[in-house]
């Protein structure tokens with residue numbers, strides 16, 4: 001039976017089609033690798049769900065890789081009867097997890113978490129991490145600290161010999177942030193910028209700002225660097241996650257591998 005479409009609706013459909021087509025072209029032309037990277041993120045994000053069992057309390061990280069974990073956990077709840085509760089590490093993850101039907105609890109209402117799955121901006125051979133590219137480092141670190149195990153999901157662009165090519169995110173108080181930046185600058189001897197979103201600074205879920213320290217790949221001792229940075233009044237938290245990561249689910253051109261930290265808890 002022929003379907004009649006009003007001219008108005010037809011134009012709207014056509015506009016939608018053109019928009020979708022343009023997006024697709026941008027996606028491929030701007031960076032032909034983008035689609036591959038997205039596929040790798042999805043593979044890693046989904047594979048990490050193998051660490052999750054019914055009855056677990058699960059920390060839900062933030063970012064474009066762990067987003068796939070959250071989506072998959074939602075699917076496992078709906079289709080496979082998985083029973084878990086989640087603690088999100090950001091308002092964005094809280095929104096996504098709610099949409100996916102994952103029951104959420106407050107961290108304060110539970111006595112620790114079984115596992116947290118989260119992304120990372122860099123990891124080194126000792127499983128030390130830089131996190132905070134998504135400005136969620138404070139909640140991510142609190143949740144990681146409360147978890148019995150931490151699994152990182154990443155694609156192989158995140159593997160480095162020495163941390164620091166990715167600018168180190170540091171959450172700072174808005175109060176007197178210029179002075180905090182100067183103190184960080186003196187300590188790290190590198191450019192430190194307040195992260196901007198358009199005209200204004202990025203404001204975290206906790207009402208703070210993010211300073212990005214351009215150290216370069218020079219953080220040879222992330223443990224001492226973390227404690228030195230935390231000495232500065234005005235610093236709320238730093239995106240160095242030391243001795244927290246137990247396994248990395250890493251997606252690369254040859255597939256997904258799970259690297260277990262020999263000194264970890266898994």
Ligand code: 5RP
Nearest residue numbers: 063064065119132133134136
């Ligand atoms: C957010 C984070 C993210 O986990 C990190 O930036 C990695 O994100 P993505 O998976 O999008 O690369 O630390 O604060």
